[in-house]
Amino acid sequence: MSTTTAKAVIILIEDEAILRLDLDEVLEGAGFVLISLHNATTAIGEIEKDWTRFGGLITDIDLGNGPSGWDVARRARELCPSLPVVYMSGASAADWAAQGVPKSIMLTKPFAPAQLITAISTLMNEAPIPGDS
Amino acid sequence: MSTTTAKAVIILIEDEAILRLDLDEVLEGAGFVLISLHNATTAIGEIEKDWTRFGGLITDIDLGNGPSGWDVARRARELCPSLPVVYMSGASAADWAAQGVPKSIMLTKPFAPAQLITAISTLMNEAPIPGDS
Amino acid sequence: MSTTTAKAVIILIEDEAILRLDLDEVLEGAGFVLISLHNATTAIGEIEKDWTRFGGLITDIDLGNGPSGWDVARRARELCPSLPVVYMSGASAADWAAQGVPKSIMLTKPFAPAQLITAISTLMNEAPIPGDS
Amino acid sequence: MSTTTAKAVIILIEDEAILRLDLDEVLEGAGFVLISLHNATTAIGEIEKDWTRFGGLITDIDLGNGPSGWDVARRARELCPSLPVVYMSGASAADWAAQGVPKSIMLTKPFAPAQLITAISTLMNEAPIPGDS
Amino acid sequence: MSTTTAKAVIILIEDEAILRLDLDEVLEGAGFVLISLHNATTAIGEIEKDWTRFGGLITDIDLGNGPSGWDVARRARELCPSLPVVYMSGASAADWAAQGVPKSIMLTKPFAPAQLITAISTLMNEAPIPGDS
Amino acid sequence: MSTTTAKAVIILIEDEAILRLDLDEVLEGAGFVLISLHNATTAIGEIEKDWTRFGGLITDIDLGNGPSGWDVARRARELCPSLPVVYMSGASAADWAAQGVPKSIMLTKPFAPAQLITAISTLMNEAPIPGDS
Numbered sequence: 186m187s188t189t190t191a192k193a194v195i196i197l198i199e200d201e202a203i204l205r206l207d208l209d210e211v212l213e214g215a216g217f218v219l220i221s222l223h224n225a226t227t228a229i230g231e232i233e234k235d236w237t238r239f240g241g242l243i244t245d246i247d248l249g250n251g252p253s254g255w256d257v258a259r260r261a262r263e264l265c266p267s268l269p270v271v272y273m274s275g276a277s278a279a280d281w282a283a284q285g286v287p288k289s290i291m292l293t294k295p296f297a298p299a300q301l302i303t304a305i306s307t308l309m310n311e312a313p314i315p316g317d318s
Numbered sequence: 319m320s321t322t323t324a325k326a327v328i329i330l331i332e333d334e335a336i337l338r339l340d341l342d343e344v345l346e347g348a349g350f351v352l353i354s355l356h357n358a359t360t361a362i363g364e365i366e367k368d369w370t371r372f373g374g375l376i377t378d379i380d381l382g383n384g385p386s387g388w389d390v391a392r393r394a395r396e397l398c399p400s401l402p403v404v405y406m407s408g409a410s411a412a413d414w415a416a417q418g419v420p421k422s423i424m425l426t427k428p429f430a431p432a433q434l435i436t437a438i439s440t441l442m443n444e445a446p447i448p449g450d451s
Numbered sequence: 452m453s454t455t456t457a458k459a460v461i462i463l464i465e466d467e468a469i470l471r472l473d474l475d476e477v478l479e480g481a482g483f484v485l486i487s488l489h490n491a492t493t494a495i496g497e498i499e500k501d502w503t504r505f506g507g508l509i510t511d512i513d514l515g516n517g518p519s520g521w522d523v524a525r526r527a528r529e530l531c532p533s534l535p536v537v538y539m540s541g542a543s544a545a546d547w548a549a550q551g552v553p554k555s556i557m558l559t560k561p562f563a564p565a566q567l568i569t570a571i572s573t574l575m576n577e578a579p580i581p582g583d584s
Numbered sequence: 585m586s587t588t589t590a591k592a593v594i595i596l597i598e599d600e601a602i603l604r605l606d607l608d609e610v611l612e613g614a615g616f617v618l619i620s621l622h623n624a625t626t627a628i629g630e631i632e633k634d635w636t637r638f639g640g641l642i643t644d645i646d647l648g649n650g651p652s653g654w655d656v657a658r659r660a661r662e663l664c665p666s667l668p669v670v671y672m673s674g675a676s677a678a679d680w681a682a683q684g685v686p687k688s689i690m691l692t693k694p695f696a697p698a699q700l701i702t703a704i705s706t707l708m709n710e711a712p713i714p715g716d717s
Numbered sequence: 718m719s720t721t722t723a724k725a726v727i728i729l730i731e732d733e734a735i736l737r738l739d740l741d742e743v744l745e746g747a748g749f750v751l752i753s754l755h756n757a758t759t760a761i762g763e764i765e766k767d768w769t770r771f772g773g774l775i776t777d778i779d780l781g782n783g784p785s786g787w788d789v790a791r792r793a794r795e796l797c798p799s800l801p802v803v804y805m806s807g808a809s810a811a812d813w814a815a816q817g818v819p820k821s822i823m824l825t826k827p828f829a830p831a832q833l834i835t836a837i838s839t840l841m842n843e844a845p846i847p848g849d850s
Numbered sequence: 851m852s853t854t855t856a857k858a859v860i861i862l863i864e865d866e867a868i869l870r871l872d873l874d875e876v877l878e879g880a881g882f883v884l885i886s887l888h889n890a891t892t893a894i895g896e897i898e899k900d901w902t903r904f905g906g907l908i909t910d911i912d913l914g915n916g917p918s919g920w921d922v923a924r925r926a927r928e929l930c931p932s933l934p935v936v937y938m939s940g941a942s943a944a945d946w947a948a949q950g951v952p953k954s955i956m957l958t959k960p961f962a963p964a965q966l967i968t969a970i971s972t973l974m975n976e977a978p979i980p981g982d983s
Contacts, residue, residue, distance in 0.1 A: 193430045211482075215432035216344075259948045266846075266947035278580050282931035283924045287950045290576050297459045299481035303572035306436035310423050313845060314411050314798075326563045348565035349477075392815045399713070399814035415798035416791045418819045439569035443556050446712060447544050447665070525682045532681035532979070548665035549658045553684045579978060580931075592829045610881075614831035615743075677979050689975050696858045698880035702971035705835035709822050713810050725962045747964035748876075838968035842955050846943045 194218045195305065198228045198244040198257060199273070208243070211298040217241075217305075225252040232261050240312075241269040241305050246277040253277075255284040262286050269308030271301065327351045328438065331361045331377040331390060332406070341376070344431040350374075350438075358385035365394050373445075374402040374438050379410040386410075388417040395419050402441030404434065460484045461571065464494045464510040464523060465539070474509070477564040483507075483571075491518035498527050506578075507535040507571050512543040519543075521550040528552050535574030537567065593617045594704065597627045597643040597656060598672070607642070610697040616640075616704075624651035631660050639711075640668040640704050645676040652676075654683040661685050668707030670700065726750045727837065730760045730776040730789060731805070740775070743830040749773075749837075757784035764793050772844075773801040773837050778809040785809075787816040794818050801840030803833065859883045860970065863893045863909040863922060864938070873908070876963040882906075882970075890917040897926050905977075906934040906970050911942040918942075920949040927951050934973030936966065 195212060199205040200223045209221050220239070222228045225248045232239070242261050244254035252260075254277075258270045270289040272281060273296070281291035288311075290304040328345060332338040333356045342354050353372070355361045358381045365372070375394050377387035385393075387410075391403045403422040405414060406429070414424035421444075423437040461478060465471040466489045475487050486505070488494045491514045498505070508527050510520035518526075520543075524536045536555040538547060539562070547557035554577075556570040594611060598604040599622045608620050619638070621627045624647045631638070641660050643653035651659075653676075657669045669688040671680060672695070680690035687710075689703040727744060731737040732755045741753050752771070754760045757780045764771070774793050776786035784792075786809075790802045802821040804813060805828070813823035820843075822836040860877060864870040865888045874886050885904070887893045890913045897904070907926050909919035917925075919942075923935045935954040937946060938961070946956040953976075955969040 193428050193433075216430035217432070262948035263945075266944070279931070280928075281580060282952060283927035285952045287947060287952055287954060287956075289952060291580060291952075292576065293580055295459050296575075297482035297572070299483070299568045300459075300572045300576055302432045303436055303569055304576050306430070306433045307440065307573065307576075309429075310425065310433055310437050310440075314414060314424060314426060326561050326566075349563035350565070395815035396812075399811070412798070413795075415819060416794035420814060420817045420819055420821060420823075422819060424819075435565045436569055439563070439566045440573065442562075443558065443566055443570050443573075447547060447557060447559060528682035529679075532678070545665070546662075548686060549661035551686045553681060553686055553688060553690075555686060557686075592827050592832075615829035616831070680979060690979060691975065692979060694858050695974075696881035696971070698882070698967045699858075699971045699975055701831045702835055702968055703975050705829070705832045706839065706972065706975075708828075709824065709832055709836050709839075713813060713823060713825060725960050725965075748962035749964070834964045835968055838962070838965045839972065841961075842957065842965055842969050842972075846946060846956060846958055 193240055194220065194238055195241045195243055196228060196231065196239045197221045198225060198242075198248065198254065199223065200245060200248045208301070211301060212243075212305075215302045215306075224248065225254070225257050228257050229260050232257075232264060236261065236264045236268070239265075239268065241271070241309050243271045243273065243301070243305060246272060246274040246280075255280075258286050258289065267313045269305060269312050271304045271308065273301070326373055327353065327371055328374045328376060329353045329355070329361060329364060329372045331355050331358060331375075331381065331387065333357065333378060333381050340431075341434070344434060345376075345438075348435045348439075357381065358387070358390050361390050362393050365390075365397060369394065369397045369401070372398075372401065374404070374442050376404045376406065376434070376438060379405060379407040379413075388413075391419050391422065400446045402438060402445050404437045404441065406434070459506055460486065460504055461507045461509060462494060462497060462505045463487045464491060464508075464514065464520065465489065466511060466514045473564075474567070477567060478509075478571075481568045481572075490514065491520070491523050494523050495526050498523075498530060502527065502530045502534070505531075505534065507537070507575050509537045509539065509567070509571060512538060512540040512546075521546075524552050524555065533579045535571060535578050537570045537574065539567070592639055593619065593637055594640045594642060595627060595630065595638050596620045597624060597641075597647065597653065598622065599644060599647050606697075607700070610700060611642075611704075614701045614705075623647065624653070624656050627656050628659050631656075631663060635660065635663045635667070638664075638667065640670070640708050642670045642672065642700070642704060645671055645673040645679075654679075657685050657688065666712045668704060668711050670703045670707065672700070725772055726752065726770055727773045727775060728760060728763065728771045729753045730757060730774075730780065730786065731755065732777060732780050739830075740833070743833060744775075744837075747834045747838075756780065757786070757789050760789050761792050764789075764796060768793065768796045768800070771797075771800065773803070773841050775803045775805065775833070775837060778804060778806040778812075787812075790818050790821065799845050801837060801844055803836045803840065805833070858905055859885065859903055860906045860908055861885045861887070861893060861896065861904050863887050863890060863907075863913065863919065865889065865910060865913050872963075873966070876966060877908075877970075880967045880971075889913065890919070890922050893922050894925050897922075897929060901926065901929045901933070904930075904933065906936070906974050908936045908938065908966070908970060911937055911939040911945075920945075923951050923954065932978045934970060934977055936969045936973065938966070 195217045244257050246254040272291045275294040278293040328350045377390050379387040406425045408427040411426040461483045510523050512520040538557045541560040544559040594616045645653040672691045674693040677692040727749045778786040805824045807826040810825040860882045911919040938957045940959040943958040
């Protein structure tokens with residue numbers, strides 16, 4: 186039960202507190218369970234501790250000192266190659282074609298909440314079903 | 319008028335009453351009109367009686383005795399080859415690659431309500447326009 | 452700032468006042484900023500004045516005398532080739548395959564609000580990132 | 585029998601004689617049967633006479649005086665909304681986003697023969713099956 | 718080495734001898750290694766014996782007495798959920814929407830050899846990489 | 851003229867001489883013009899010198915000492931965000947989900963020549979048209 190429950194849990198990384206609260210509200214309103222973090226190092230730690238909890242990753246790119254959102258997504262994909270990934274950025278959006286992972290979506294800030302919900306839902310709906318390798 | 323109205327009507331089959339009420343609320347909140355049923359045999363009867371009413375089909379897989387969700391979808395597609403189909407399941411999700419119909423979406427339970435709305439909306443938006451055979 | 456802000460602004464053209472109010476409410480509820488118009492000539496004027504404001508176009512087809520929704524979309528695409536375009540129509544939906552622009556979506560009326568939100572969000576999420584020509 | 589045979593027949597419109605001969609060779613080498621024309625008016629006449637013969641349309645854009653490739657494709661799609669369409673052009677490729685029909689492919693000249701074969705084959709493989717409206 | 722080699726091997730089932738020879742020539746000319754069979758029961762036996770050999774399945778639908786191509790594909794997908802599947806048929810093509818498996822392609826006979834090569838190559842190129850579950 | 855000619859030129863990087871000759875033959879047989887290299891550093895130099903020559907990039911991953919194929923693709927995408935990218939590998943294919951760039955294709959060795967032709971052609975056919983940013 187706990188394994189399948191993990192499928193609707195999303196890990197969110199955003200270092201701007203106000204924006205993170207907004208995103209929490211939007212995603213929880215859409216029915217997702219969130220692990221909401223403001224720091225890439227903590228996020229990588231959570232993913233390494235147990236990535237099977239997560240059905241999707243949503244991350245800002247520029248996260249202050251330390252790893253970027255590009256780094257978080259690459260580390261997550263090393264452990265879970267089919268994990269749905271949505272990036273959010275303003276200034277760094279143009280780097281997605283070089284720094285993003287395959288089958289990810291880049292949302293250029295500002296975006297409407299519905300774009301985020303549609304992005305992560307679409308990727309989660311397309312992700313391979315466990316056992317369908 | 320009645321024919322085109324049918325386009326936003328969805329037939330939903332789910333045998334767990336509590337879950338069906340939740341799904342009704344989610345789908346009606348998104349603006350869909352629902353024919354909501356708990357039994358595959360009744361669903362097949364409704365489809366055979368007049369499938370032109372329906373713009374999409376959402377079905378659970380394991381429906382107790384009698385036909386399964388796989389059976390309902392196959393029968394519906396025999397009558398309406400372009401009908402959008404979304405399956406929902408926990409234990410039976412792994413069988414989708416063998417038992418599902420083409421251009422359908424499998425949602426593994428539990429899923430967020432937004433995933434269901436995105437799944438059925440995406441398929442309905444891609445469905446052929448009447449006359450565009 | 453004003454340039455990037457423009458990305459979540461949608462230009463909507465619908466000549467039925469009641470329906471336009473409904474669409475305004477649906478789209479604003481999903482977090483989009485709207486320029487909402489009832490007339491194709493005005494819409495073309497707004498697009499020609501500064502198309503960089505708009506992240507997407509949603510248009511009815513039959514707009515009374517003057518240009519149609521097909522005309523509005525073609526003019527917009529001449530200026531901004533990657534602009535997301537969603538058409539809404541009842542009687543004219545069957546003409547989409549001949550009159551629509553590439554990578555657009557046709558919603559046949561009546562449709563559920565969620566279909567419109569999913570349609571425009573999906574196209575905006577797929578649109579090229581500025582600089583990614 | 586004659587109806588289903590029509591599915592692998594392609595109508596090709598290209599006004600440069602040398603290039604048309606090259607394209608004929610490439611497409612026939614890939615196993616397609618061709619109706620190869622150098623004139624848009626003749627092409628429209630053939631399509632109007634019996635469009636059920638054709639499984640795909642490949643057209644140059646700038647065809648001298650008279651209708652353009654854009655016009656040929658629109659007329660064909662009026663009669664057969666699901667007809668696969670591939671455009672080929674140099675100078676006019678940039679107009680595709682405004683002038684092309686939905687679900688078509690634009691090949692910018694020069695292109696490799698394999699790109700043309702892949703383009704028309706992909707569209708034909710995705711085209712609705714007769715009866716799958 | 719033998720495991721990875723299996724990726725470019727295709728199992729083909731076609732009961733018309735002349736047509737099977739043609740298909741063998743087309744597919745081998747495109748660089749595929751073939752296990753070419755005329756009987757569904759034999760094909761199912763080969764798949765059950767060791768499905769890891771195969772990178773794709775191409776099957777006719779109407780195969781005389783015994784299992785059909787629909788049955789072969791369902792059995793193969795039970796064992797290997799991500800196996801690329803291409804169906805070929807004339808009379809039975811219209812049943813694909815109800816009887817086909819997800820993410821498969823239906824080629825309506827007659828088709829050009831390039832359509833078959835493009836169909837199986839596209840599906841094989843999209844198939845999950847081993848380990849990418 | 852020289853600019854548009856560049857569209858059908860592919861840069862290929864493969865350090866195994868025999869295999870590179872095979873790939874040259876396959877790609878030239880499909881009508882592509884090749885810049886064929888065995889070294890990542892040289893490839894990056896060619897791309898930095900004038901990336902507008904290239905319509906696509908095909909690269910092996912493990913290229914001996916120095917940069918890998920992952921590095922070549924990232925550098926190319928920094929300069930040309932829409933460049934089609936195809937990776938070829940045996941042992942490193944499983945790393946694609948973490949190390950590949952968006953909208954790229956991974957071919958697991960061994961693959962059939964037709965898979966390579968279909969992969970690069972499909973990506974080139976989908977690439978944005980110049981001016982369609």
